[in-house]
Amino acid sequence: MTTVLDVKNLTVRFAIRNKSAKFGAKSYLTAVDEIDFHVLKGQTLAIVGESGSGKTTAALAVAQLAAGEVSGEISLDGADLFSLDQKTMRQRLQVIFQDPYSSLNPRRRAKDIVSEPLDSLTTLSATEKDKIIDDLFAAVGLRQEQKNLFPHQFSGGQRQRIGIARALATRPDVIICDEPVSALDVAVQAQILNLLRKLQRELGLTYLFISHDLGVVQHMSDSIIVMYMGKIVEHADRISLFSTPRHPYTQALLSAIPSVDVDPEQNGKRILIPGDPPDPLNLPKGCRFQSRCPFAQDICAQRDPELASITPDQKVACHFPITY
Amino acid sequence: MAPLLKVENLRIELKTRAGIAPVIDDLSFELGQNESLSFVGESGCGKSMTALAIMGLLPDRIGRIASGKIIFDGEDLTTATEARLRQIRGNDISMIFQEPMTSLNPVYTIGEQIAEVLRHHQNLGKIAAHNAAIDLLNAVRIPNPKSRVNDYPFQMSGGQRQRVMIAIALACRPKILIADEPTTALDVTVQAQIFDLLRDLRRQTGTSIIMITHDMGAVAEMAERMIVMYAGRKAEEGPVRQIINNARHPYTRGLISCVPHLMSDPSAERKELTEIPGIVPSLQAFGKAQCLFSERCGLASERCLTERPPEIVFENAHKSSCWHARNPK
Numbered sequence: 136m137t138t139v140l141d142v143k144n145l146t147v148r149f150a151i152r153n154k155s156a157k158f159g160a161k162s163y164l165t166a167v168d169e170i171d172f173h174v175l176k177g178q179t180l181a182i183v184g185e186s187g188s189g190k191t192t193a194a195l196a197v198a199q200l201a202a203g204e205v206s207g208e209i210s211l212d213g214a215d216l217f218s219l220d221q222k223t224m225r226q227r228l229q230v231i232f233q234d235p236y237s238s239l240n241p242r243r244r245a246k247d248i249v250s251e252p253l254d255s256l257t258t259l260s261a262t263e264k265d266k267i268i269d270d271l272f273a274a275v276g277l278r279q280e281q282k283n284l285f286p287h288q289f290s291g292g293q294r295q296r297i298g299i300a301r302a303l304a305t306r307p308d309v310i311i312c313d314e315p316v317s318a319l320d321v322a323v324q325a326q327i328l329n330l331l332r333k334l335q336r337e338l339g340l341t342y343l344f345i346s347h348d349l350g351v352v353q354h355m356s357d358s359i360i361v362m363y364m365g366k367i368v369e370h371a372d373r374i375s376l377f378s379t380p381r382h383p384y385t386q387a388l389l390s391a392i393p394s395v396d397v398d399p400e401q402n403g404k405r406i407l408i409p410g411d412p413p414d415p416l417n418l419p420k421g422c423r424f425q426s427r428c429p430f431a432q433d434i435c436a437q438r439d440p441e442l443a444s445i446t447p448d449q450k451v452a453c454h455f456p457i458t459y
Numbered sequence: 460m461a462p463l464l465k466v467e468n469l470r471i472e473l474k475t476r477a478g479i480a481p482v483i484d485d486l487s488f489e490l491g492q493n494e495s496l497s498f499v500g501e502s503g504c505g506k507s508m509t510a511l512a513i514m515g516l517l518p519d520r521i522g523r524i525a526s527g528k529i530i531f532d533g534e535d536l537t538t539a540t541e542a543r544l545r546q547i548r549g550n551d552i553s554m555i556f557q558e559p560m561t562s563l564n565p566v567y568t569i570g571e572q573i574a575e576v577l578r579h580h581q582n583l584g585k586i587a588a589h590n591a592a593i594d595l596l597n598a599v600r601i602p603n604p605k606s607r608v609n610d611y612p613f614q615m616s617g618g619q620r621q622r623v624m625i626a627i628a629l630a631c632r633p634k635i636l637i638a639d640e641p642t643t644a645l646d647v648t649v650q651a652q653i654f655d656l657l658r659d660l661r662r663q664t665g666t667s668i669i670m671i672t673h674d675m676g677a678v679a680e681m682a683e684r685m686i687v688m689y690a691g692r693k694a695e696e697g698p699v700r701q702i703i704n705n706a707r708h709p710y711t712r713g714l715i716s717c718v719p720h721l722m723s724d725p726s727a728e729r730k731e732l733t734e735i736p737g738i739v740p741s742l743q744a745f746g747k748a749q750c751l752f753s754e755r756c757g758l759a760s761e762r763c764l765t766e767r768p769p770e771i772v773f774e775n776a777h778k779s780s781c782w783h784a785r786n787p788k
Contacts, residue, residue: 186646353719393650395715
């Protein structure tokens with residue numbers, strides 16, 4: 136299988152105004168810290184983590200929408216993304232946003248919103264565009280007569296369908312899905328997740344899928360990156376990650392999810408990690424998870440663990456990975 | 460034993476631009492001592508309205524209790540005076556909200572906010588209330604409570620703020636704690652900590668908990684009994700495990716199977732998620748003499764469109780309002 140998106144040493148920093156520092160001195164918050172990953176054609180790579188882990192920042196940096204200072208190498212189908220011209224880049228890489236209420240222009244009609252990428256990135260004729268828009272509305276499950284409506288006339292799920300149609304318009308190679316269902320009601324989430332899977336099967340789409348919900352990730356992805364405080368702590372294919380999580384954080388994250396299949400009697404078996412994540416401006420030396428980790432030893436406070444392969448399908452950044 | 464809280468044929472009307480809509484339509488339920496009950500449903504189904512009605516906090520001039528009773532410890536709260544309700548709120552019944560970021564006052568220390576409840580309801584002096592606040596912070600597992608008691612809300616994380624909310628709610632050892640989506644705004648590892656805390660506190664204090672949520676997994680963890688709400692009406696009620704294993708209302712079955720739950724065997728083939736087509740009807744449709752779920756339901760028949768289904772009672776007080784409840788699936 137071919138690699139569509141290849142990311143190396145991606146780092147995103149935000150300059151922070153620091154009142155106590157000397158005049159002119161800047162301090163930096165490193166939201167994403169030298170991460171590497173790649174996405175195979177037709178597959179879904181999920182990035183999971185809690186708020187502040189850097190998952191969304193990493194994905195937006197790939198889409199060149201991050202606000203901070205981005206460094207590293209990103210290549211799309213072998214071409215350097217930073218040196219591609221904007222129009223080509225945007226045609227080949229599109230984003231579905233989290234909030235279907237604020238990501239659509241309230242003063243434009245649905246068909247114009249979907250047509251926007253075609254208008255600004257392609258030189259297609261009006262009839263060609265109309266044909267594409269008709270097809271897109273059918274593909275995402277909207278009726279043709281809804282084309283002339285405004286965003287407020289749609290429900291949340293339907294708005295997300297418009298957002299999906301817009302992302303599909305230029306037939307991109309990669310679609311970044313940034314928490315595409317977390318703003319939707321539970322019953323509507325299933326409709327959108329099924330639609331995304333169907334479109335992937337039919338059009339051979341490649342997804343970079345950002346989510347905090349491991350149930351959704353298990354349902355949608357082929358491989359998974361777990362992030363904690365800007366670093367990748369574990370990277371594995373779906374089955375390995377869910378059956379044999381190697382990093383204590385991954386294990387705790389999996390164990391924290393309430394499930395209808397779990398007997399409440401089993402609550403004692405839950406692995407609770409205490410406390411809160413550390414202050415991102417004042418990270419501890421060594422492993423970033425040490426303060427909450429049940430297995431932390433002296434070395435964890437001295438040396439930051441490297442992401443290393445444990446099996447061909449599973450990499451973990453931990454001095455004491457869980458063994459099975 | 461008489462139930463601690465008994466809601467009888469409650470009807471709450473909301474004034475909208477299009478007219479009056481019954482956002483709660485003929486709701487009855489009971490809550491026992493030291494019981495944990497969950498309300499489940501999508502947004503706009505009346506879960507939070509029920510909680511606000513019990514607290515006497517319905518939006519002024521917009522919402523009102525049109526009929527029915529809310530009997531708490533033998534007293535009907537629907538006819539209680541505002542002064543009496545103020546005595547009950549925070550003392551006998553208290554509530555924690557979804558947004559720990561916005562439900563604390565930013566210009567008072569958390570110690571002052573916890574102490575306020577104790578000074579108002581239990582007439583504690585300034586120092587006694589301050590010390591009690593430290594004990595409460597300790598009880599909700601805030602590390603180093605003696606110094607944190609003087610912190611302002613912005614100095615705390617979301618999980619810690621929700622703990623402070625819980626400390627305020629439990630300060631007077633209420634008989635009922637209403638938790639409205641208490642962990643929706645929090646990360647899963649923090650959610651697990653809060654659930655663990657609520658379970659422990661319930662064991663220690665014997666408080667009854669009403670938890671409102673949209674997450675069936677959370678219900679399975681936290682509650683013994685649940686009520687599924689749809690469009691202002693009770694769709695189903697009963698013991699949690701019994702409903703999860705054998706739901707009798709198609710909406711409940713949809714809610715359980717539409718969410719991708721973690722699979723116990725990750726290598727099993729992933730199936731399509733069950734979809735509940737469409738969305739919750741608009742307020743104008745509430746109160747119609749029909750099954751309001753019928754337009755989204757695969758089982759809908761002629762009768763569902765013309766008559767409101769009655770509540771049918773099964774074993775263990777498992778109740779379902781569906782014309783097809785006897786032969787589900």
